[in-house]
Amino acid sequence: MSTATITPIGAAVRRKEDHRFITGKGRYTDDLDRPGQAYAYFLRSPFAHAAIRGLDIAAAKAMPGVVDILTGADLAADGIGDLICGWMIHSKDGSPMKMGSHPALAKDKVRYVGDHVAVVIAESLNAAKDAAAAIAVDYEELPAVADLAHAREGAQIHDCAPANTAFEWELGDKAATEAAFARAAHVTTIDLVNNRLAPNPMEPRAAIGDYDSGDEAYTLWTTSQNPHVARLVLSAFVGIAPEHKLRVIAPDVGGGFGSKIFIYAEETVCAWASRRVGRPVKWTSDRSEAFLSDAHGRDHRTHAELALDAEGKILGLRVHTRANMGAYLSTFASSIPTYLYATLLSGQYDIPAIYCEVDALYTTTAPVDAYRGAGRPEATFLVERIVEKAARELGQDSAQFRRRNFITAFPHQTPVIMNYDAGDYGAALDKALEFSDYAGFPVRQAEAARRGKLRGIGLSNYIEACGIAPSAAVGSLGAGVGLWESAEVRVNPTGNVEVLTGSHSHGQGHETTFAQLVSARLGIPIEQVSVVHGDTDKVQFGMGTYGSRSGAVGMSAISRALDKVEAKAKKIAAYMLEASEGDIEFKDGRFTVAGTDRSLAFAEVALNAYVAHKFPTSEIEPGLKEGAFYDPTNFTFPAGCHVCELEVDPLTGVTTIVNFTAVDDFGVVINPMIVEGQVHGGIAQGVGQALLEGVVYDADGQLVTGSYMDYTMPRAGDLPAFQVGMTQTRCPSNPLGIKGCGEAGAIAAPAAVINALTQALGTEEVPMPATPARVWEIIQARAARAAAE
Amino acid sequence: MALEMNGSVEIPAPRAAVWAALNSIDTLKACIPGCEELEQVSGSELKALVVAKIGPVKAKFKGTVILSDLMPPESYRISGEGEGGVAGFAKGGAQVRLTETDSGTKLDYTAEAQIGGKLAQLGQRLVAGAAKKMADTFFQNFAVAVGGETVQGP
Numbered sequence: 001m002s003t004a005t006i007t008p009i010g011a012a013v014r015r016k017e018d019h020r021f022i023t024g025k026g027r028y029t030d031d032l033d034r035p036g037q038a039y040a041y042f043l044r045s046p047f048a049h050a051a052i053r054g055l056d057i058a059a060a061k062a063m064p065g066v067v068d069i070l071t072g073a074d075l076a077a078d079g080i081g082d083l084i085c086g087w088m089i090h091s092k093d094g095s096p097m098k099m100g101s102h103p104a105l106a107k108d109k110v111r112y113v114g115d116h117v118a119v120v121i122a123e124s125l126n127a128a129k130d131a132a133a134a135i136a137v138d139y140e141e142l143p144a145v146a147d148l149a150h151a152r153e154g155a156q157i158h159d160c161a162p163a164n165t166a167f168e169w170e171l172g173d174k175a176a177t178e179a180a181f182a183r184a185a186h187v188t189t190i191d192l193v194n195n196r197l198a199p200n201p202m203e204p205r206a207a208i209g210d211y212d213s214g215d216e217a218y219t220l221w222t223t224s225q226n227p228h229v230a231r232l233v234l235s236a237f238v239g240i241a242p243e244h245k246l247r248v249i250a251p252d253v254g255g256g257f258g259s260k261i262f263i264y265a266e267e268t269v270c271a272w273a274s275r276r277v278g279r280p281v282k283w284t285s286d287r288s289e290a291f292l293s294d295a296h297g298r299d300h301r302t303h304a305e306l307a308l309d310a311e312g313k314i315l316g317l318r319v320h321t322r323a324n325m326g327a328y329l330s331t332f333a334s335s336i337p338t339y340l341y342a343t344l345l346s347g348q349y350d351i352p353a354i355y356c357e358v359d360a361l362y363t364t365t366a367p368v369d370a371y372r373g374a375g376r377p378e379a380t381f382l383v384e385r386i387v388e389k390a391a392r393e394l395g396q397d398s399a400q401f402r403r404r405n406f407i408t409a410f411p412h413q414t415p416v417i418m419n420y421d422a423g424d425y426g427a428a429l430d431k432a433l434e435f436s437d438y439a440g441f442p443v444r445q446a447e448a449a450r451r452g453k454l455r456g457i458g459l460s461n462y463i464e465a466c467g468i469a470p471s472a473a474v475g476s477l478g479a480g481v482g483l484w485e486s487a488e489v490r491v492n493p494t495g496n497v498e499v500l501t502g503s504h505s506h507g508q509g510h511e512t513t514f515a516q517l518v519s520a521r522l523g524i525p526i527e528q529v530s531v532v533h534g535d536t537d538k539v540q541f542g543m544g545t546y547g548s549r550s551g552a553v554g555m556s557a558i559s560r561a562l563d564k565v566e567a568k569a570k571k572i573a574a575y576m577l578e579a580s581e582g583d584i585e586f587k588d589g590r591f592t593v594a595g596t597d598r599s600l601a602f603a604e605v606a607l608n609a610y611v612a613h614k615f616p617t618s619e620i621e622p623g624l625k626e627g628a629f630y631d632p633t634n635f636t637f638p639a640g641c642h643v644c645e646l647e648v649d650p651l652t653g654v655t656t657i658v659n660f661t662a663v664d665d666f667g668v669v670i671n672p673m674i675v676e677g678q679v680h681g682g683i684a685q686g687v688g689q690a691l692l693e694g695v696v697y698d699a700d701g702q703l704v705t706g707s708y709m710d711y712t713m714p715r716a717g718d719l720p721a722f723q724v725g726m727t728q729t730r731c732p733s734n735p736l737g738i739k740g741c742g743e744a745g746a747i748a749a750p751a752a753v754i755n756a757l758t759q760a761l762g763t764e765e766v767p768m769p770a771t772p773a774r775v776w777e778i779i780q781a782r783a784a785r786a787a788a789e
Numbered sequence: 790m791a792l793e794m795n796g797s798v799e800i801p802a803p804r805a806a807v808w809a810a811l812n813s814i815d816t817l818k819a820c821i822p823g824c825e826e827l828e829q830v831s832g833s834e835l836k837a838l839v840v841a842k843i844g845p846v847k848a849k850f851k852g853t854v855i856l857s858d859l860m861p862p863e864s865y866r867i868s869g870e871g872e873g874g875v876a877g878f879a880k881g882g883a884q885v886r887l888t889e890t891d892s893g894t895k896l897d898y899t900a901e902a903q904i905g906g907k908l909a910q911l912g913q914r915l916v917a918g919a920a921k922k923m924a925d926t927f928f929q930n931f932a933v934a935v936g937g938e939t940v941q942g943p
Contacts, residue, residue: 046877046906113906133848133874288910700903702790706910 006588007519007526012673016526017511026252029206029221034280037208038067040270041128042283043118043135044292045110048146048364048701049155052108054138057118063134065127068277070269071118072105080104080272083263084237085329086480089167089338089360097167100158100362102328104238104265104272110139111157111327112364113703114292116265121277144364144701148301148324151361157327158362166325166334166360171342172416177307177355180316184307188390194378195768196299196324196695197688198711199371201506203254204285205294209270213278217245220271224250224534225260225504226544229481231536233263233331240271243536250534253506257685258370259294260506261546262331266293291706296695297371299324300337300378306386312394314405316353317345319382323360323368330369334360339417339477340375340465340547346414347383348425348461348639349405354415364701370546372685372746373464380462384751388458389764398459398755399433417477418465420637422729425461428663432459432641435723436661441645454648454779455658458755459641462748466740467552467636467733484631485549486542487557489518489565491624493610495603496528502542503554504534508742509674510550516670517555517736521562522602523589540627548740551670552636556734560628568624569605575615576600576608634733638740640664642683644752648760653776655691655757661723662748667731667739675741676724682745683722688714689746690753694769712769790909792881792902792920798928801893801936808862808887810935820930822923825849833857839871841879843919844911848876863887877906883924893936900924 007013020026057069083102090096101107105116118135122128145154145164152163181187207222218241224230227248234240234248253260266283274281285293300321307316323337342356373380391401403426412420433439441457448455468474471482488500497518503510515529532538545554566586573591574581583594592599605624608614612622645659662679669675692712696705705711730737750768758766761778800807810816814835818827826838835854840847852871859865868882881902888895904916 043875044906046873046909048905113909129875133876135874137872288907291910698790698909700790700905702905702909704790704909704913707912709915710912 005525006523007516009516009520009668009670010672011516012671013512013516013526015509015512015674016515017509028203028252028254029208029223030284032208032221032251034208034210037280037282038121038123038277039125039128040273040281040283041120041122041125041132042116042266043120043132045106045113045115045117047110047139047141048113048144049142049157050110050139051142052106052110052117052137053140055118056136059136060120060131060134063127063131065123066131067121067123067279069118069120069131069135070105070273070276072103072107074276075103075105075272076107078272079239081237081239083265083268083328084233085331085334086233087332087335088478088480089169089334090478091167092170097329097334097360098158098161098165099329100161104268112366113701114289114366115327119269119273121273121281144699146363146365146697146699146701148299148322148361148363151363157364161362164362166329166362169338169358169360170356172355173353174355176353177316177318180353181305181307181318184315185310186308186394188306188308188386188393190304190386190389190764192302192382192385193767194298194300194302194381195689195693196368197297197371197693198291198695199257199259199294199297200290200713201255201257201259204287204290205260205264205266206284207267207270208280208282209272209274210280211275217241217247218271218274219247219249220267221249221251222267223253223260224248225253225256225506225546227504227534227536228502228542229544230263230267234268234271238268240268248536250504253504256506257372258297258374258546261544262295262369264293288706291711292703293366295330295367295369296326297368297374298378299368302382304382304386306390308390308394312396312401312404314349314351317351319345319356321356321358323358324363324365325360326363326365326367328367330367333367333369335479336370336375337378341379343417344376344379344463344465345383345416346418347380347387348407348463349387350407351415356416365697372682373743374547376464376743377686377747377750380460380747381751384460384462385754388755399429399438402459402461403429419634421634421733422731423637423639423665424727424729425639427727428639428641428665429461431725431727432643432661432663435663435725436643436645436659438643448647452650454650454760455646456756456758456760457643457645458752458757458759459643460748460752460755461641462744463637463639464548464743464747465635466548466638466743467632468547468549469635470633471631481543482631483543483549483553484629485553485557486540486627486629487554487561488540488625488627489558489561491565491606491609493607495524495606497522497524498530498532499558500532500539501554501558502539502544503550504545506545508545508550509671513551513670513674514555514558517558518562524602548638548742551738552731552734552740553630553632555670555736555738556632557628557630559735560630561626564626564628565624568620568626569602569609571620572609572615573600573605576605632734636667636731636733636739638664638666638744640744640748642748642752644749644756646753646756646760648757648775650779653772653774653779655770655772655775657687657720657753659723660720662745663725663727664741664744665727665729665739666741667728668737669726670738678741679724679745680722682743682747683749684714684719685746686749687719687753690750690768690770692718692769692771790904790913790916792904792917793900794921794924795899796924796928797895797897798932799890799892799895800932804862804887804889804894807894807896807935810931811865811885812856816931816934820927820934822926837869837871841923843908844915846876846907846911848873850879873908875907877904877908879904879908896928898928
């Protein structure tokens with residue numbers, strides 16, 4: 001077998017799955033139909049906060065086509081438990097977080113617009129909708145708590161959470177940080193709002209529950225990023241069925257960005273209801289429901305202070321963040337503004353002392369949980385904004401100020417848990433400055449000024465913690481699960497391979513990247529490798545895909561399983577070649593007796609493993625199939641430098657990004673084309689947050705950005721052609737040297753955009769999203785002030 | 790979502806006649822766009838069924854209408870709230886004032902409304918436009934019903 005058929009690590013090979021997707025052969029949950037299936041429609045609360053005094057379903061139940069109508073009382077009668085938050089956070093005073101009851105169908109109260117009041121199951125979706133309109137709900141309206149800034153004083157949302165506080169948490173050394181501020185020559189302060197975002201995956205959520213009374217077993221097809229975790233939660237906590245009687249299948253899934261990690265009410269109800277009504281029950285979210293009920297992201301208000309010495313060396317960072325949790329604690333919500341946020345507050349900088357307080361508050365809005373980056377974009381936005389502001393206040397060049405404060409020796413222990421294992425922040429900065437012609441900016445700025453445009457350039461030197469995560473470490477921080485990953489490599493007798501992975505691909509290209517690893521390791525063509533994922537009956541267990549973990553953790557598990565396959569195949573090859581096992585070399589798909597021309601192709605050894613004619617089965621079991629559970633030894637730390645250059649038209653307030661440079665260190669890259677695509681998508685979402693996107697609830701808790709008329713997604717025309725480059729330091733914490741790339745753009749871009757915009761506008765007060773109306777108002781206010789002076 | 794509207798209409802009829810019409814269930818029913826039912830429950834309380842279509846959302850609102858602060862023949866407040874099932878809810882009121890003019894009566898109104906659920910999700914621009922149009926249509930209808938012709942619109 002020639003090496004030409006091998007797809008090596010580092011090859012920009014086209015995605016295997018794209019043929020399926022672009023020819024319309026993808027199979028998403030809504031594409032599937034089960035015999036006899038009925039349709040679910042959820043009656044949702046129109047009020048942000050109300051007590052349910054009465055719920056009359058009699059008339060609705062009698063309507064044509066209605067199979068059944070189920071309510072929170074039915075759920076309780078069947079002993080179905082609440083939805084849970086799986087990460088325990090303790091407050092400063094040691095008390096556990098206050099987790100408000102979260103039934104899949106409301107019991108006596110609704111807590112946000114879109115909260116689930118009842119489900120109608122009918123012969124058609126339209127029949128279900130018509131019947132839902134006939135349900136009479138007697139609401140007693142309660143005051144909405146829509147504003148995070150005043151959530152504490154608002155009407156109490158959960159009985160268990162006085163002052164609407166889920167927890168008041170801290171991280172870092174308060175005394176050391178205060179000492180740092182005491183000796184500071186300069187203190188920079190900043191107040192930031194990290195705007196709330198709607199995740200907007202292209203495919204909305206969907207589910208089909210199907211109960212088989214013969215096997216007393218459920219199958220749930222659902223749009224999940226982690227079907228095994230969904231099964232675990234639905235079994236162990238919600239109590240739908242024991243794990244061996246619940247199969248969860250996440251088929252093709254069209255994007256998630258975090259929003260499909262969580263175990264939601266609708267999927268839970270479809271599974272449960274299929275047994276109640278004795279028929280498969282299907283639900284597909286429409287876009288309006290997605291805006292209302294997919295967990296949102298971000299939504300922080302932060303006050304921060306940076307202590308500096310006279311030369312501009314950072315001495316300490318003090319942060320107080322209020323994080324909006326929405327009406328309920330979603331599946332991983334508590335970890336996002338805590339261990340995925342405050343642990344990254346050191347950025348790329350050597351900061352001796354950091355202290356962070358986070359108040360997690362309930363409001364009568366949709367739950368807030370992980371969204372692309374999840375805590376790390378909030379941390380990067382804060383660090384890169386305050387660092388930029390400090391450099392400007394000290395009259396120092398932004399790049400030089402950063403460079404002076406970079407961490408340069410590894411490993412580096414930050415004051416906020418993380419131990420950075422490898423990186424070269426100066427190298428990424430140098431390359432980004434070169435690619436973006438940072439030095440030439442003043443000339444371009446002057447040229448823009450002659451055209452009447454305000455031009456700015458902004459840096460963002462982000463860091464993230466990916467490869468989530470060492471199980472014991474996250475366990476000690478409150479995680480309810482371990483965050484290892486599993487893999488199984490099944491070599492078939494004819495030498496082709498199926499890889500079963502606990503990771504889940506919903507746009508990341510695992511079917512290509514994972515196959516590429518196998519091709520490179522076993523020396524077989526990539527076409528002879530299939531990747532199997534997303535089915536709890538096929539893959540034994542897995543933790544799913546989020547936190548840029550599938551390369552660093554999921555592929556490391558595959559790598560470990562491949563090690564075992566290779567080791568066993570060598571043993572078999574030794575018998576076949578009548579040589580000592582120690583003399584067998586495996587390279588480019590051939591087993592060779594060292595120093596001879598005697599060799600066997602991988603497929604020959606695979607066949608012999610199953611035929612089992614040439615080795616003693618008392619010593620070596622027949623077959624060639626190996627599995628591994630890989631637990632990472634550390635987080636990984638992708639980092640880099642993004643540079644945004646933009647122009648503002650002062651007459652219209654329209655911001656145009658004229659150049660965007662991204663230089664990232666992702667460690668070893670398996671498929672640079674896929675990685676570049678991830679960077680592009682992340683930047684688009686980051687620019688979206690900075691300039692366009694923002695979820696708004698009005699004072700009554702009504703969602704007023706509930707459609708694409710009012711919620712602006714970034715489009716191709718809003719973005720320039722990106723300049724993407726890489727630097728590389730190998731990650732020492734996993735066998736492949738991978739760091740992860742899925743979230744970098746969304747983490748880095750907002751600060752780069754706003755640093756450029758604040759420079760262009762000459763004010764640090766630029767809120768996100770910096771829409772043309774807001775930018776225009778800033779320009780007008782400035783002009784008015786100038787005129788008055 | 791909170792909405793505020795105001796306007797005025799010239800009606801070529803004497804103030805007493807306009808006042809009577811403002812208190813006539815038959816006139817109100819004929820003038821409220823999409824009103825399918827309007828019945829008196831008590832002296833000042835009415836029961837209403839109104840079909841409204843706003844953008845892609847069409848809903849039947851069932852609710853109550855209350856006339857209060859009656860100052861015949863000068864002013865009253867008409868307020869109401871309705872449940873639109875899956876479409877959400879609407880509630881609000883209008884202060885209506887009548888003044889005599891050379892040509893008849895001038896009707897001024899100041900209305901505020903709160904919208905919730907799917908209707909609010911449609912967005913301020915669409916809902917505010919639709920609500921304003923409904924109010925305009927009502928008072929135009931009313932001017933025609935009472936004055937026999939349309940005069941000065943708001």
